[in-house]
Amino acid sequence: MHEMSLAISIVELVSEKAQAAGAQKVTAIELEVGRFSGLMAEALVFCFEAAARNTPAEGAELVIYEIDGLGNCLGCGHSFAVDSLLSQCPKCGGYAVETVQGKELKLVSLTVDE
Ligand SMILES: [Zn+2]
Numbered sequence: 001m002h003e004m005s006l007a008i009s010i011v012e013l014v015s016e017k018a019q020a021a022g023a024q025k026v027t028a029i030e031l032e033v034g035r036f037s038g039l040m041a042e043a044l045v046f047c048f049e050a051a052a053r054n055t056p057a058e059g060a061e062l063v064i065y066e067i068d069g070l071g072n073c074l075g076c077g078h079s080f081a082v083d084s085l086l087s088q089c090p091k092c093g094g095y096a097v098e099t100v101q102g103k104e105l106k107l108v109s110l111t112v113d114e
Pocket residue numbers: 073074075076077078089090091092093094
């Protein structure tokens with residue numbers, strides 16, 4: 001299960017950061033998850049809660065921001081919103097579209113309790 005291994009990585013990462021900051025507890029974590037990342041936010045929250053047990057991240061609020069897709073046409077350079085990984089450029093009709101946004105997975109912020 002992809003979400004579970006990811007949840008464990010997040011817990012490890014934030015626990016390390018909390019420790020480095022001299023904090024006892026992580027209270028909130030904000031993540032940016034692209035809509036093409038293949039991750040389900042609900043599953044990720046569920047796995048996170050399980051993975052965080054008995055760690056400084058236990059009980060932390062996990063906030064997930066879904067990032068919309070953005071494509072860039074390699075033919076004409078036009079940028080536009082995309083809702084699938086196979087999109088047609090609305091300007092020139094080309095299919096050589098690079099997805100420049102929507103696949104990310106990023107830790108945006110971390111709130112710790114000292
Ligand atoms: Zn184009």
